[in-house]
Structure formats: structure tokens, C-alpha cells
Amino acid sequence: MNHVMVVDLGYGDAGKGTVVDALCATRPVHTVVRFNGGAQAAHNVVLRDGRAHTFAQFGAGTFRPGVRTHLARHVVVDPLALAAEADHLASVGVPDALDRLTVDSEALLATPYHRAANRARETARGADRHGSCGLGVGEAVAYGLAHPDEAPRVADCHEPAVLRRRLTALRDRLTAELGPLDAPPVADCLPAFAAFADRVAIVDRSWLAGALRAGTCVFEGAQGVLLDEWHGFHPYTTWSTTTFANAETLLAEAGMAGTAQRLGVLRVTTTRHGPGPLVTEDPALPFSDPRNPANPWQGGFRFGHFDAVAHRYALEVAGGVDGLALTHLDLAGPHLRMCRRYADGLDRIVPGPPGDLARQEALTGRLMLARPVLESVPGGWVAAVEGALGAPVLLTSRGPTVEEKEGPLVNAFCIGRAPA
Amino acid sequence: MGSGIWSTDVYDAADRYRRRTGRSAFSYSDSGARTVHPALDPRDATRESRDSAEHPQSTPIAVLFDVTGSMGHVPRVLQRKLPQLLGLLQRQGYARDPQVMFGAIGDATCDRVPLQIGQFESDNRMDDDLGRIVLEGGGGGQMMESYELALHFMARHTVTDSWTKRGRRGYLFVIGDELAYPRLKAREVARLIGGAPVEDLPIRQVVDEVTARWDTYYLLPAGSHYAGNRKVLDFWRGLLGQNAVELDDLDAVCETIALTVGLGEQAIDLNAGLDDLDRAGSTATRTVSRALAGLGGGRRAVAALPFTPTDDGGSGVTRL
Numbered sequence: 217m218n219h220v221m222v223v224d225l226g227y228g229d230a231g232k233g234t235v236v237d238a239l240c241a242t243r244p245v246h247t248v249v250r251f252n253g254g255a256q257a258a259h260n261v262v263l264r265d266g267r268a269h270t271f272a273q274f275g276a277g278t279f280r281p282g283v284r285t286h287l288a289r290h291v292v293v294d295p296l297a298l299a300a301e302a303d304h305l306a307s308v309g310v311p312d313a314l315d316r317l318t319v320d321s322e323a324l325l326a327t328p329y330h331r332a333a334n335r336a337r338e339t340a341r342g343a344d345r346h347g348s349c350g351l352g353v354g355e356a357v358a359y360g361l362a363h364p365d366e367a368p369r370v371a372d373c374h375e376p377a378v379l380r381r382r383l384t385a386l387r388d389r390l391t392a393e394l395g396p397l398d399a400p401p402v403a404d405c406l407p408a409f410a411a412f413a414d415r416v417a418i419v420d421r422s423w424l425a426g427a428l429r430a431g432t433c434v435f436e437g438a439q440g441v442l443l444d445e446w447h448g449f450h451p452y453t454t455w456s457t458t459t460f461a462n463a464e465t466l467l468a469e470a471g472m473a474g475t476a477q478r479l480g481v482l483r484v485t486t487t488r489h490g491p492g493p494l495v496t497e498d499p500a501l502p503f504s505d506p507r508n509p510a511n512p513w514q515g516g517f518r519f520g521h522f523d524a525v526a527h528r529y530a531l532e533v534a535g536g537v538d539g540l541a542l543t544h545l546d547l548a549g550p551h552l553r554m555c556r557r558y559a560d561g562l563d564r565i566v567p568g569p570p571g572d573l574a575r576q577e578a579l580t581g582r583l584m585l586a587r588p589v590l591e592s593v594p595g596g597w598v599a600a601v602e603g604a605l606g607a608p609v610l611l612t613s614r615g616p617t618v619e620e621k622e623g624p625l626v627n628a629f630c631i632g633r634a635p636a
Numbered sequence: 637m638g639s640g641i642w643s644t645d646v647y648d649a650a651d652r653y654r655r656r657t658g659r660s661a662f663s664y665s666d667s668g669a670r671t672v673h674p675a676l677d678p679r680d681a682t683r684e685s686r687d688s689a690e691h692p693q694s695t696p697i698a699v700l701f702d703v704t705g706s707m708g709h710v711p712r713v714l715q716r717k718l719p720q721l722l723g724l725l726q727r728q729g730y731a732r733d734p735q736v737m738f739g740a741i742g743d744a745t746c747d748r749v750p751l752q753i754g755q756f757e758s759d760n761r762m763d764d765d766l767g768r769i770v771l772e773g774g775g776g777g778q779m780m781e782s783y784e785l786a787l788h789f790m791a792r793h794t795v796t797d798s799w800t801k802r803g804r805r806g807y808l809f810v811i812g813d814e815l816a817y818p819r820l821k822a823r824e825v826a827r828l829i830g831g832a833p834v835e836d837l838p839i840r841q842v843v844d845e846v847t848a849r850w851d852t853y854y855l856l857p858a859g860s861h862y863a864g865n866r867k868v869l870d871f872w873r874g875l876l877g878q879n880a881v882e883l884d885d886l887d888a889v890c891e892t893i894a895l896t897v898g899l900g901e902q903a904i905d906l907n908a909g910l911d912d913l914d915r916a917g918s919t920a921t922r923t924v925s926r927a928l929a930g931l932g933g934g935r936r937a938v939a940a941l942p943f944t945p946t947d948d949g950g951s952g953v954t955r956l
Contacts, residue, residue, distance in 0.1 A: 255642065272642055299652035300642040315767065328646055351644070375919070400646050408646045411653030422723035429690075430759040 218243070219433045219476035221463045222541075224440035225530040227494070229508060229517075230483040231543035231613060233259025233276040236436045238611065238618040240277030242626050246431025247284040247318075248275025249424065251462040253438030253454065254292030254326055254353035255301075260507045262616035267308045270507065273298050274313050275436055278305060284316040286424060290462045292353045293319055293370050294326040295412035318417045320424075321371035327383060328405060330355035332397035333390045354455035359386060373413035376406055425470035435463040435476065441530035447567060449583060450576035452492025459534040479610065479625070480530075480537040483544045484597050485552060486523040489514045493583035496520035496555045496590070503547060521590050522554045522597075524604035529565040531605055539610035539625070540601065546614040548597050555588035556604060562586065673768035676739070676752040678789050680830045683737060685756040685796040685806065691733035696756055696796045696806035697725075697897060698850070700739040700786050702813065703771045704747065714811070717890040718766065722759075724890060728912050730898030736762045740769045741812065744782040744824045751785050751828055756796075779868070782824070783816035784842050789829055791846040799849055807897050808850035811857065811889065815871045843875045851900055853879045855893075855927075857886040878930045888920030892927055899931060906931070 220239060224230045236248060236259070250257075250273070259271040263279060271278065273294065275285035287293055305313040330352030337355075360367040368386060372379040383402045391397055427433055437458060442448055444458040460478055467473055485501065488494040489508055497520040510516040531537060557563035562582075568575045593600045598609045611623040618626070672678075685696035699721075701714055718738070725734040735756040744750035754765030790808055798804045820837040846852055854872040872880035883892060895909040904912070906928055913921045 255644075270642075294644065295653075296644040296646055296649040297642045299649040300644065303652050304642065328644070331644065405646050408650040408653070411650045415653045420723050420727070422727050426722065426759040 219428065219435070219467070219472070220479055221435040221437070221460050221476045222479050222481060223437035223458065223460055223534060225442075225480040225482050225527050225534065225537075225540075226440045226486055226523075227442045227488040227490075227492075228438075228440040229258075229487050229489060229505070230440065230481040231541070231616075232437060232481050233261045233271055234543065234613060234616050234618075234621070235479070235481050235541045235611060236276035236434055237261040237279060238613075238621045238626050239434050240275075240280040240283045241618040243432060245277055245280070245283050245434055247286050247427045247433045248277040249286045249288055249427075249433050249435045249463070249466065250275060250291050251288045251435055251437065251466060252290050252456045252458055254351065254356070254456075255294035255297040256351045256353050257438035258508070259436070259438075260616065264617045264619055268616075269305060269308055269310075272301050274301060274305065274317065275434070277434060277436075278310055278313050278316070282316070284318065284427070285313075286427060287317070287319045287323055288424065288462070288466055289320040289322040289421065290457070291320075291323050292326050292356045293323045294351065294353075295373065295409055295416075296328070297326075297351070298412070298416075299408075314415055318419045318423055318427075319370050321369065321418045321420055323370045324356050324360045325368040325370060325372070325409070326352045326356045327368060327386065328352075328399035329383070329387045329390050329397055330359065332399040333394055336394045336397065357455040359389075363389075370413075370418055373409040374418065376410060379409055380406060421469065424466055428467070428470045428472055433476075435460075435466075437463070441480075441534050442526055444533065446570035446576075447533040448576065449493050449580040450573045452490065452580065453576075461535075477539070478534075478537045479539055479541055480534065480607070481541045481543065482522075482527055482601065482605075484522055484542065484548050484601075485544060486520045486526065488518045488520070491515070493580055493586075494518050494520050494523075495526065495558060495583055495586045496523040496588045501551065521552060521588065522593075522601070523588070524554055524556050524601075525558060525563060525565060528605060529567065531607065533567045537607050539608050540605065541611040541613065541623075541625070542598060542601055542609045543613040545597060545612055546620075548593070550592065552593070553590040554593050554600055554604065555590055557589050559587040559589055672749045672752050672770060676754050676765060676768055678751050678753045678793065678829050681753065681793065683753060683755060683794050685735045685737070685794070685798060687733075687797040687801065691735070691758050693732040693802075694756075694758070694797055695731040695734045695804075695897070695901070696737070696794075696798055697721075697731070697734055697893070698737045698739065698756075698790060698794075698806065698808045699811070699893065700741055700753075700790075700809070701811040702742075702781055703740040703752075703769060704742050704781060713886050714766075714889060717887065718762075721890050721893055722762065724894040725897060728894070728898065728903075730894055730903045730909075731901050733758065734897070738762060738765050738769070739786065740771075741781055741783055741786045741810070743780070744785055744821070744828065750782050750824075751789065753786075753789060779814050780817050781812060781814045783810060783812060783814075784820040784839050785824060785828060786810065787816075787842045787846045787852070788820050788825060788834070788837075790850055790852075791842065791848075793829065793831060794849075796849075805849055805851045807893075807900060808846065808852045809855060809893055809896075810852070811855045813856055813868060815868060816875075839875065847876070851879070852876060853881060853896060855881050855883050855889065857883045857889065881927045881930070883923060883927050885920065885923040888923035888927070891918055891920040891924050895924055895928055896931065899928070 255272045259276045261276050262268040277283040302314050334352040334355040368382040439454045439458045443454045501519045503519045505517050508517040611625040614620045685694050687694050725731050735758045737756040739753040742750040749770045816839050820842050822834050822836050825834050898904040
């Protein structure tokens with residue numbers, strides 16, 4: 217099987233959604249497997265006819281008929297947001313998204329209590345916000361680590377008594393810590409979770425091995441490697457392993473370790489939504505991103521020049537790639553430059569051992585002060601990125617639709633397709 | 637980093653799911669289809685369960701269920717439960733290389749789609765067949781469905797390596813709550829299945845044929861219209877003996893099938909199987925225990941041969 221794993225080698229928003237959609241549009245894909253993050257993902261896909269959807273929990277291949285989504289156990293599942301997302305998909309002509317969804321019974325649930333606690337904490341941080349999306353994903357992970365046997369999980373949605381007990385314990389702990397939370401009573405939450413369990417196929421671990429044998433699967437990462445919980449620039453990170461690691465684990469459990477092609481996604485302009493280091497940030501860059509509006513939890517969307525130093529670091533901590541997807545080439549112009557080293561001479565950020573957060577925090581301090589050395593890119597971006605990162609560009613994108621993508625990863629499958 | 641743009645209102649969410657509950661779980665049926673899906677059409681079809689390099693010792697398991705009105709919500713519950721069956725069988729090692737087929741039984745005298753038979757699948761493609769099943773709304777009102785047609789198909793239009801190479805019967809589970817018609821009608825076979833002409837046959841003979849090659853179980857679930865009605869249970873007990881099983885919780889169907897197969901394969905005894913369920917956190921243990929108590933351990937002796945041993949298959953009869 218030609219399985220593919222897609223991760224973002226930046227701070228997110230490089231275009232994983234459109235890359236996954238393009239992969240699903242140009243070959244028969246059985247299932248898109250989500251293997252990290254939760255409902256805070258925002259993977260925008262636009263079709264040639266103008267229909268668009270911001271994929272949060274459904275796989276970005278869902279516009280393509282028959283392509284399934286599997287939420288693996290590393291995903292934090294938010295059944296409430298999932299219902300709303302399914303409704304939007306139905307409104308843009310995809311009525312059967314829930315039919316094509318499977319969810320691992322072991323996955324943690326994000327609940328209104330996590331969400332309320334997340335917002336309460338982030339508000340209390342004031343100017344020191346971490347850039348959380350305010351959806352309680354990190355809160356759910358933290359609670360799951362602190363109380364592994366009591367954290368609400370997907371399987372509990374089939375067991376109202378268990379879920380009631382766990383939600384009550386969760387609410388009580390969080391209110392004891394943070395005061396009253398802006399969230400509905402437990403009794404009001406139960407019907408929504410039960411309805412989710414009645415409607416969605418909840419499966420066990422072994423489901424995925426079957427899917428991996430049945431056809432090509434695309435592993436769709438969320439966020440970006442530079443936000444990784446262990447390798448990102450602490451504390452501006454996400455509560456999620458954003459490298460290939462989870463996907464490799466799932467493959468290994470199915471007896472297919474190392475069989476998937478590893479694809480890293482990069483955008484010609486390095487961006488960041490939320491606070492934290494962005495060494496090449498340049499407010500003078502004439503870009504805007506209508507799909508990433510400013511929001512109270514992350515602030516405005518930030519643009520910078522291509523930060524080859526940071527992306528090389530991401531590539532290294534992710535364990536290398538078989539190829540790159542380079543997006544937003546339509547933005548490349550004389551104003552956009554590449555940073556191969558910082559002004560203090562740093563041209564390689566050396567990865568540390570996973571989880572050494574003090575080291576990562578010190579690194580963050582250094583990056584906050586770093587200034588980029590910017591060079592123009594006269595010879596073309598594809599060659600420049602391949603040279604800077606030492607990996608081939610297998611897919612390029614000049615716009616959101618699959619028709620605006622080129623390269624061996626899409627061309628081989630597009631030959632003979634009638635122009636729509 | 638992303639942003640959550642989808643509403644997370646609890647009150648909305650329950651409504652949203654309810655609006656969509658079940659409505660498109662059987663997406664083919666719910667899209668208005670009232671004819672058999674080509675993939676499930678038994679007409680001139682043979683269904684095969686074959687060995688392969690990846691699955692060298694296939695164990696065929698067929699699950700056919702009543703889809704008429706009297707069974708109400710049953711198929712939709714099964715739709716939720718059955719995809720886990722394969723996982724359960726594989727995880728516990730109850731059967732070598734299980735291959736699962738789904739089918740649906742209606743009433744040939746009044747339904748538009750009296751018989752639907754999927755393929756044996758060893759992976760998630762079996763869910764696809766489930767999604768293609770047409771759910772009949774009607775139901776005869778005479779407490780009969782055309783089970784005899786389905787049993788005839790299983791007897792004469794299936795080929796399994798398990799049988800031809802190893803002389804081992806497959807497993808056939810029929811989930812329903814009504815009687816079969818007393819006779820298999822040649823006219824209905826010709827119209828719906830085709831193949832070599834048959835004459836009208838008494839149900840007893842059809843059952844004898846199918847049980848020669850398939851270990852056949854009838855599961856009568858609670859919550860269905862005629863459950864508890866002794867006439868139905870007695871009818872099937874008369875045909876299948878202890879293999880006619882009452883199930884007091886439909887949610888336990890998946891576990892019941894898995895344990896039945898595990899018992900039949902002599903991979904476990906009942907107590908070991910129930911322990912497995914307990915350990916896995918299943919809530920179905922009591923139901924399964926009650927349902928399967930009568931089965932004890934093991935099934936009838938294998939293969940009163942008419943099977944052709946193959947060169948590589950050794951004696952074929954691998955156990956008693």
C-alpha cells in the first residue's frame with residue numbers, strides 16, 4: 217500500500233489540508249487517519265467550484281466520495297464540535313461525512329469543562345498567552361495525564377453512568393481549582409455525548425490495521441512540528457506530538473512500520489498564528505490570510521520570510537522526510553526572501569532530547585532575540601528550498617484547489633483526467 | 637496553529653446528531669434506493685471465501701439479518717456493533733483469518749428486496765456492504781420471512797476453501813424473529829437467485845443441506861416484535877436444536893457471535909470466553925453467558941464428507 221504521512225514542518229497553516237485533499241483527489245484513498253491534535257485543527261480545502269470547508273476533525277479528503285476519516289487514539293475528540301462540522305459539510309454537499317467516520321474508543325474526549333478551563337487559564341495569563349485556541353484540547357490532554365483512569369474517553373459515550381461519573385469528577389476538580397466554570401450542567405451534556413455514540417462508529421485499535429490493509433491511507437497531521445510538545449519552542453507549544461511519531465506508532469502496531477512515504481509541508485512564507493518565536497516576521501510583507509482571521513485566543517496572523525533555519529530544525533526533529541510539498545508559490549515575489557542563518561551566526565538549531573523543557577525554554581529566549589539574515593531567491597523557490605533543506609519537492613501549490621497543484625505526487629495520477 | 641470555528645454548543649450538538657441519527661447510516665437505503673445494490677445481488681452470484689498468502693486458513697463467517705419492519709431498529713444497532721466483530725475475533729485469536737459476510741433477509745412474497753448477500757471480506761470492506769443494504773419498511777404480518785431462500789443460497793451458492801480444502805464448516809448466523817416459510821419455492825429461486833433449476837423443497841431439507849456445510853445459528857434478539865414468542869423459538873429449535881439461541885440484549889450480538897466462533901474453533905471454552913469479555917470491559921457478559929450456556933463447548937463433528945481433499949490439504953479432516 218502506498219500510505220503517505222503528511223506533517224507541517226512549520227508552525228501550522230502551511231497547507232496540509234489542501235495537500236491531503238490533492239492526494240485524495242488523485243488516487244483512490246481508503247481512509248484519512250488523524251493522529252494528533254483535536255478540534256482546533258483548521259485545514260482549509262477549497263474546491264474548483266468554490267465550495268470550501270475548514271476541516272477540524274474530519275479528514276481533509278472528505279470532499280472526495282468514499283474517503284473515510286479515522287480518528288486514532290492520539291486525537292482528542294470533541295463530539296460537540298464534530299456535530300457542527302458535519303452539519304457544515306452537509307451544507308456544502310457532503311451529507312455522509314458521519315457515515316464515513318470511525319473513532320477509536322480509547323481517544324480522550326474534549327468536553328465543555330475542558331474548554332471553559334482552557335479559556336479561564338488563558339485569560340488569566342493575560343499578555344503571556346500561549347496561543348491556545350480556547351477549545352480545551354490541551355486541557356483534556358493534561359487531565360488525561362493526571363487522571364488516566366478517570367478521564368472521559370470516547371468509549372464512555374456508550375456508558376451513560378460511567379460518563380456521568382467521569383464528567384462530574386472532571387467538573388468538580390476543575391471548579392475546585394479555577395472557580396465556577398462557564399459550562400452547562402453534566403446532565404445537559406450527557407444527551408449530546410450519547411447521541412454522538414449512537415451515530416458514529418466507535419471502534420477499537422484493531423480497526424486501523426484493517427483499513428491499512430484495505431487500501432491507501434493518508435495520515436494527516438495537525439498543527440506543525442515547530443509547535444511540538446517536546447521539540448517546539450516552549451511554552452509556545454501545543455499539547456500534542458506533531459511529528460511523524462504517532463503515525464509511525466500506529467503503522468508499527470499494524471505490522472507496517474516504516475512503510476509510509478513521509479511528506480513535509482512548507483509554505484514559502486513562514487507564518488505563525490499566536491505568540492512565540494517567529495524570527496523572520498516582517499509586518500511589511502504584503503500578505504493577508506482571510507481564512508485565518510484574528511481571534512481573541514491567538515491574536516492576528518503573523519507573516520515572515522522563509523525561515524530555513526527553523527524548518528531545517530523541524531525536519532531534523534521529525535526524523536527526515538521522503539519529500540516536501542511547497543505551498544503558496546503564488547505569493548513568491550521579489551519582496552519575499554529566505555533566511556538561511558540568523559544574525560548571531562546560528563544556522564543550525566541542534567535538537568535536544570525530547571521533553572527537556574528547560575532547554576527548549578532557553579532556546580525560545582534565544583530565538584526571541586534572534587534577527588534573520590535575509591537573502592533574495594533569484595533562482596526559483598523550488599530549487600532554493602530543496603537546496604536549503606536537502607529534500608526533493610514532490611508537490612507544489614499555487615492556490616487552494618487540486619487543479620493548482622503540480623509535481624510528481626499529483627501529476628502521475630492526473631494524466632488522462634479530463635479537464636473539469 | 638488552527639482555530640476552532642465550529643460551534644460547540646451542547647444543546648445544538650444533541651439535536652444535530654439526532655437529526656442525523658441513523659438516517660444515513662444505511663446510506664444506500666436512505667438515499668431512497670429500493671432495489672438491491674449490484675454488489676449484494678444474489679442473482680446468478682456465487683460468494684467465495686478463499687485462502688490467500690495473507691490469509692492462509694480462512695474461516696468464513698456469514699451474518700444474515702432480517703431487515704423487515706418487524707425487526708425495527710435491529711439492523712441499525714447491528715450496523716453500529718458488527719464492524720467490531722472482526723476486531724474481536726482477531727484480537728482474541730478466536731479464529732484463524734476470519735472472513736465476514738453480511739446479508740439481509742426479507743419476504744419474497746411482498747418485499748422488493750427479499751435477499752441481499754454481500755461478499756466475504758477480511759477487512760473493513762465488510763462495512764461497505766452493510767451500508768449498501770436496503771432496509772425494507774414492510775413485513776408480512778404473517779410471522780414469516782423468506783429465510784429458506786437465504787439458507788438455500790448459503791447451501792448451494794457459496795464456495796469456501798475452508799470446506800473444499802479442509803473439510804471445515806463455516807459459521808452462519810441468522811438474526812431474526814420470525815418463522816421461515818415451510819417450503820422453498822422453485823419459482824422464487826428462479827426469479828431471485830437463478831442457477832440450476834430446483835424443485836420446491838421442504839424447509840427441513842434446505843436446513844439439512846445448509847447445515848452440512850455451515851454451522852448454522854439462529855439468534856432471536858430481545859426487543860424485536862416476536863421475541864419471547866415461543867412459537868418462533870420452538871420452530872427454530874425444531875430445525876437447529878440448541879443452535880437456536882435467544883439473545884436478551886441486542887447489543888451483545890457481536891460478542892455472542894465472536895464467542896460462538898471461538899467455542900466452535902475450540903479456541904476457548906465458555907468460561908475463558910466470558911473472562912475475555914470481562915477483561916475487555918464488555919457489558920454483554922451476562923447476556924452472552926445466558927445465550928450460550930446451552931452450547932457448552934464445541935460443535936457437532938466436522939465433515940461428514942462430501943468434500944474433495946486437495947493435494948496440499950492433507951487429510952482434510954483436521955479434528956473432531
